[in-house]
Amino acid sequence: MTLTHLNARGEAHMVDVADKQETRREARARGSVHMQAATLALLSEGGLPKGDVLATARIAGIQAAKRTHELIPLCHALALSKVTIEFTLDEAESCVHVEAFCRLNGRTGVEMEALTAVSVACLTLYDMCKAVDKGMTIDGVRLEEKRGGRSGDWSREPMPEPAAATSRDPSAEAEKPAEAEKSAAISPTSGVKIQFLAELRERFETAECVLEWARLPSRDIAGVKLALINQDPKYKALLNQRVLCARNEAMSQNEAAVAPGDEIAFFPPVTGG
Amino acid sequence: MKIVINVQQDAFNTEVEQARLTEGRSDIGAIVSFTGWVRDFNERPDVSALTLEHFPGMTEKALHVIAREAGERWALQGATIIHRVGRLEPGDAIVLVMTASAHRRAAFEACDFIMDYLKTRAPFWKKEHTDSGSYWVSERQSDREAASRWEHS
Structure with missing residues (x-):
């Protein structure tokens, strides 16, 4: 294993990426800010003295992603094509989950941008709420997945694999798919539970099924759809843009990451009221 | 802000819900309530019944999110959302x-x-029953336009 930011003399240097191929690079990072239940309630009711906390933290995270190269010494300046920041208020855990997603077509990965975006969004949440709660903690800032580039795709396994997580050595990367298959075979939660609701349930004559993790061509909603279509062409109807999807009861798009044990529901546009 | 969310088969009573929302408070100056009723005409002219399906768990969460967002936009003291599911008839x-x-x-x-x-974000689906058969109700462009009004205001 080598550290790419050290040269042959062990000195820090910026990696020359001029000759690398431009490819689609994506990264997703997460973190959480734990707080008192009362602070979370104030946040959701918009009752905090500094105003709209989540909107401000979102802009802060996006701005931070764009300025990562100014903060992290050996990072390249990147023209990001997409940065999104999402917040989930978790009353059970009394925290705000922060998720950042970065994308570009380029020569270097965007993991540092996603991690910086999450960190600064968390710091901004702290700043906006500290008047009422100084004991908040920022926890679990981590990379969830990355795609593209020489070291290929990576996503966090449910079981932590710290050695593989930081490896850039191609031989170590090559062992990963086999390991992933092995853990998929022995884990009871290795499948993804699929539900079809309303008209889709009737059309497919299926209420629910389980997809084996190993069948997913990519670890996101788009991958779940492709795996279902590989199983039976009738599921091509899921590619219709009107079909909606929820992952663990939250609305999700094609690019949303999927983990073993997730519950994915597909349904038509809603018609209540 | 007090939030009451219920997804239920049984009928609801508006007066009981109003009493629940105002219980123990004297600072409320206005209560507005909307009740939606089942019509006997919709996509076809002879609707005899409809069946309401929801996604248990997610539907309640989605209604909570909508109520909370209303509370962020307006100075509300309380909000109640009750939606029935199962088989319902005109009236x-x-x-x-x-x-x-x-x-x-x-x-x-x-x-x-x-x-x-x-109407545009909570997971409910209507199936209408008529003499000439049953069908799932399509979403309406007018509902989407009505919801999008609030995105620019």
Whole structure:
């Protein structure tokens, strides 16, 4: 294993990426800010003295992603094509989950941008709420997945694999798919539970099924759809843009990451009221 | 802000819900309530019944999110959303949205907002039954346009 930011003399240097191929690079990072239940309630009711906390933290995270190269010494300046920041208020855990997603077509990965975006969004949440709660903690800032580039795709396994997580050595990367298959075979939660609701349930004559993790061509909603279509062409109807999807009861798009044990529901546009 | 969310088969009673929303408070100046009823005509002219399906767990969460967002936009003291599921017939009440605020404007607008978002974001699906067969109701462009009004205001 080598550290790419050290040269042959062990000195820090910026990696020359001029000759690398431009490819689609994506990264997703997460973190959480734990707080008192009362602070979370104030946040959701918009009752905090500094105003709209989540909107401000979102802009802060996006701005931070764009300025990562100014903060992290050996990072390249990147023209990001997409940065999104999402917040989930978790009353059970009394925290705000922060998720950042970065994308570009380029020569270097965007993991540092996603991690910086999450960190600064968390710091901004702290700043906006500290008047009422100084004991908040920022926890679990981590990379969830990355795609593209020489070291290929990576996503966090449910079981932590710290050695593989930081490896850039191609031989170590090559062992990963086999390991992933092995853990998929022995884990009871290795499948993804699929539900079809309303008209889709009737059309497919299926209420629910389980997809084996190993069948997913990519670890996101788009991958779940492709795996279902590989199983039976009738599921091509899921590619219709009107079909909606929820992952663990939250609305999700094609690019949303999927983990073993997730519950994915597909349904038509809603018609209540 | 007090939030009451219920997805239920049984009929609801507007007066009971109003009493629940205002219980123990004397600072409420306005209650606005909207009740949706089942019509005997819709996509076809002879609707004899409809069946309401929801996604247990997610539907309740989605309604909570809508109520909280209304509370962020207007100074509400409370909001109630009750939606029935199962088989309903023309003349049955299907949905109740009730908002409470100190002054009427907030309650009027929040009630309107909650119904627009409920119709486009809460996981409910209607199947209508007629003499000539049953069919799933299609979403309406007018509902999407009504909901999008709130995105620029």
